[in-house]
Amino acid sequence: MAQDRPVRWGVLATGAIAAAFTADVRELADAEVVAVASRTEASANEFASRFGIPRAYGDWAGLLADDEVDVVYVATPHSAHRPAAGLALAAGKPVLCEKAFTLDAGEAGELVSLARERGLFLMEAMWMYCNPVIRRLVELVRDGAIGDIRTVQADFGLQGPFAPDHRLRDPALGGGALLDLGVYPVSFAQLLLGEPDRVQADALLSPEGVDLNTGMLLGWDAGATALLTCSVTAGTAATATVTGTTGRIEVPSGFFGTERFVLHREGAEPEEFTTEGPLHGLQYEAAEVMRCLRAGETESALVPLDGTLAVMRTLDAVRDRIGVRFPTDR
Numbered sequence: 625m626a627q628d629r630p631v632r633w634g635v636l637a638t639g640a641i642a643a644a645f646t647a648d649v650r651e652l653a654d655a656e657v658v659a660v661a662s663r664t665e666a667s668a669n670e671f672a673s674r675f676g677i678p679r680a681y682g683d684w685a686g687l688l689a690d691d692e693v694d695v696v697y698v699a700t701p702h703s704a705h706r707p708a709a710g711l712a713l714a715a716g717k718p719v720l721c722e723k724a725f726t727l728d729a730g731e732a733g734e735l736v737s738l739a740r741e742r743g744l745f746l747m748e749a750m751w752m753y754c755n756p757v758i759r760r761l762v763e764l765v766r767d768g769a770i771g772d773i774r775t776v777q778a779d780f781g782l783q784g785p786f787a788p789d790h791r792l793r794d795p796a797l798g799g800g801a802l803l804d805l806g807v808y809p810v811s812f813a814q815l816l817l818g819e820p821d822r823v824q825a826d827a828l829l830s831p832e833g834v835d836l837n838t839g840m841l842l843g844w845d846a847g848a849t850a851l852l853t854c855s856v857t858a859g860t861a862a863t864a865t866v867t868g869t870t871g872r873i874e875v876p877s878g879f880f881g882t883e884r885f886v887l888h889r890e891g892a893e894p895e896e897f898t899t900e901g902p903l904h905g906l907q908y909e910a911a912e913v914m915r916c917l918r919a920g921e922t923e924s925a926l927v928p929l930d931g932t933l934a935v936m937r938t939l940d941a942v943r944d945r946i947g948v949r950f951p952t953d954r
Contacts (some may be wrong), residue, residue: 631914634659634693634717636684636708641655641722642699645749646675648906655910684708688715695745695913699792701791702798703952706731709746713738716744720913723811724803727950728943729936734927745922748932750811752880754908758815759926760864760923761873761885764897765816769887770868773816773848777859778809778864778879781855792856793832795950800834802942806854808880810942811935812864813842813850818840819934821845827946828857835948842938876885881905 633649635642635657642660655675662668662917672680679772681687687696688711693811696712698705699722709721713735725748726732748778752758765773765933775795782805792804820842827838836857842850853860864879865872871889884898903911909927916924923929943949 627918629919630654630656632656632658632692632694634696635699636661636687636696637699638662638667639699644659645697645906647700649910650675652907652910655914659693666953672873684711688712688717690751693918702727702803703796706735709735710738713742713744718746718917720749722749724807724939725932725936727952729933729940730862731952732933732936735935740809743922745916746929747924747927749909750927751906752808752811752908753815753927754912755881756901757882757885759937760897762815765866771870773866773868775867776813776850778812779853779860780805780808780862781858784857784860786856793830793834795833796884798950800940800948801854801856802835806838809852809854810938813852814935816866817844818846820938823938823941823945825942825945833948835946837948840942870949
């Protein structure tokens with residue numbers, strides 16, 4: 625990857641998250657969005673016009689054949705992550721793929737194997753892991769600031785309601801609260817504790833068979849537990865708390881993209897940690913991708929592929945417990 629020019633992004637899909645990512649990346653001095661692809665030319669052209677993108681393609685193949693695209697951002701629904709990212713890797717393109725990474729751990733493993741076989745960069749778009757405040761929180765926990773972790777609590781819920789024909793209600797698109805929202809609490813807990821040894825879960829299912837409201841209890845042999853919830857029927861506070869044997873950390877609403885947290889320790893005044901970093905939102909994950917590409921790295925230490933696979937295994941276990949099946953399940 626050339627060090628003396630901006631990294632050139634190709635955006636695959638034109639939905640809300642693709643728009644948010646494109647808007648953020650366009651503000652980075654060392655990045656350009658040079659192409660966008662959709663399943664229709666009309667959608668691609670509209671998106672390109674909105675963001676001043678020079679090339680628009682009405683199919684994925686056009687973007688993947690574009691020699692001026694350095695890296696592809698996959699922002700399709702979950703059900704298309706495996707085929708879209710797989711085609712990009714097969715075309716020799718590094719990939720940043722939205723979360724949840726795929727529909728299941730099997731698909732995730734296929735992508736990771738393909739990337740590693742071809743020596744290509746691949747990363748899940750878990751922007752929470754790249755957030756400097758979350759990174760500082762992890763450092764404090766690992767340095768023993770709150771002792772040994774005993775509990776993690778985190779929630780993420782949207783008020784809804786979502787109509788039966790919405791993608792969040794469609795099993796074929798990986799609908800439900802778990803993959804869209806639950807991936808954040810699960811990823812937060814596993815960032816701190818690793819893959820759980822035990823998984824329990826309960827859920828309210830829709831008539832279509834996707835989860836509308838889900839509770840998860842994860843357990844680790846070392847003695848920690850995590851109580852996590854996600855919902856597309858109730859707007860939750862979206863907070864997180866990590867409690868250890870000597871203190872706790874409280875992360876306010878919007879924990880996955882937070883700009884502050886508070887450390888509480890017995891006998892000491894609460895300490896607030898904040899950031900006024902130069903970047904915001906999705907720029908941190910884009911910056912990490914570009915750093916890796918320029919350094920010749922095929923995996924990010926902040927969002928490691930083995931960690932992504934572990935999260936997918938937990939999501940699979942939750943789906944198994946609550947009885948949610950997708951048409952692609954094997």
